[in-house]
Amino acid sequence: MTDSALVIGGTRFIGRHTVEDLLDNDYEVTIFNRGNHENPFADDDRVTHVEGDRTDDSALEAAKSAADPDVVIDCVAYHPADVERAVEIFSDVDGYVYISSGAAYGREEIPKREGETPLCDCTPEQAESDDSDSYGPRKAEGDRIVFDAAENGVNAMSVRPCIVYGPDDYTERLDYWLDRVDTYDRVVVPGDGTNIWHRAYVEDVASALRIVAEEGEPGEAYNVGDRRLVTLEEMVELAADAADASVEVVHAGERELAAAGLSLDDFILYRDYPHVLDTNKLAALGWESTPIAEAMRESVRDYRASDRDGSEWDPGRDAEESVLEILDTL
Incomplete structure (x- = not known):
């Protein structure tokens, strides 16, 4: 008998790749969303689309009835109230998987470990907020709801990705750097280049969601x-190698950047304190990650086929040129 899956979301980035992974593993898939974004599976008769708002309990219940899911992957639970409703409505499925975030961790330590590193607190005001500062607290509160539901017999679990990258990434965070590598022969990298912000390839996140639902x-x-x-x-x-480009990485410290009106934090994916997640617990379930060079090649291929350029994150090439001129005189 074929397993069935309901993906709440399912048309954009993580959700899209999750649907593809489920299809590759012989699931019957139903996606549930408002229909605000183009449905890449509109012509795929293996995927059923149910339109509705996940904050409407009756619509969510209708999606459950239509899909009769064995597993549910929740890609768009952005507030604790969303998770509260979901663990009630899907209390009898074989696996409900909530997408949390590495931002849910409330203390900086290396690495951040499940069950050891404390989570963010979440005030009632943060629980209902939509601002970026409340994102981690909201995700942490969703985790706690999942844990409480499991105590009451619900097969609910949580997956915490770090920064996700790869094909179809509408955030364009990596695209900024891919555009720099593709366009210029000198690329300004803030600091000494050794900072670490853990990243996750989107196809690996998708397979993690399925494996956690199963195992x-x-x-x-x-x-x-x-x-x-x-x-x-x-x-x-790695991006330069994947793009078959020859670039010179130029390090710029706080002083040189400040002279051009820039700061270290103006560069996307820069983080002062390393953000590292321990992934051994997931690997113990049989999950594997894609070799990073392969992941980067796929990211470059998709970037070049898209109209994305990461310009939203651009600190300004004129300012960067000023930094390069300053560094060339030192």
Whole structure:
């Protein structure tokens, strides 16, 4: 008998790749969303689309009835109230998987471990907020709801990705760096290039969600991220190799950047304190990550086929040129 899956979301980035992974593993898939974004599976008769708002309990119940899911992957639970409703409505499925975040961790330590590193607190005001500062607290509160539901017999689990990258990434965070590598022969990298912000290839996040649904323990959280971590400079070099481009990485410190009106934090994917997630717990379920060079090649291929350029994150090439001129005089 074929297993069935309901993906809440399912048309954009993580959700899209999750649907593809489920199809590759012989699931019957139903996606449930508002229909605000183009449905890449509109012509795929293996995927059923149910339209509705996940904050409407009756619509969510209708999606459950239509899909009769064995597993549910929840890609768009952004507030604790979303998770509260979901663990009630899907209390009898074989696996409900909530997408949390590495941002749910409330203390900086290396690495951040499930069940050891404390989570963020979440105030009632944060629970209902939509601002970026409340994102980690909201995700942490969702985790706690999952844990409580499991105590009451619900097969609910949590997956915590770090920064996700790869094909179809509408955030364009990596695209900024890919555009730099593709366009210029000198790329400014903030600091000494050794900072680390753990990243996760989107196809690996998708497979993690399925594997946790199949093999995970109710009430448990699982970190997901590349098994091989690279520094920011190494990431740029990997991108250059994948793009078959020859670039010079130029390090710029706080003083040189400030002279051009820039700061270290103006560069996307720069993080002062390393953000590293322990992924051994997920790997113990049989999950594997894609070799990072392969992941970067796929990211470059998709970037070049898209109209994305990461310009939203651009600190300004004129300012960067000023930095290069300053560094060339030293």
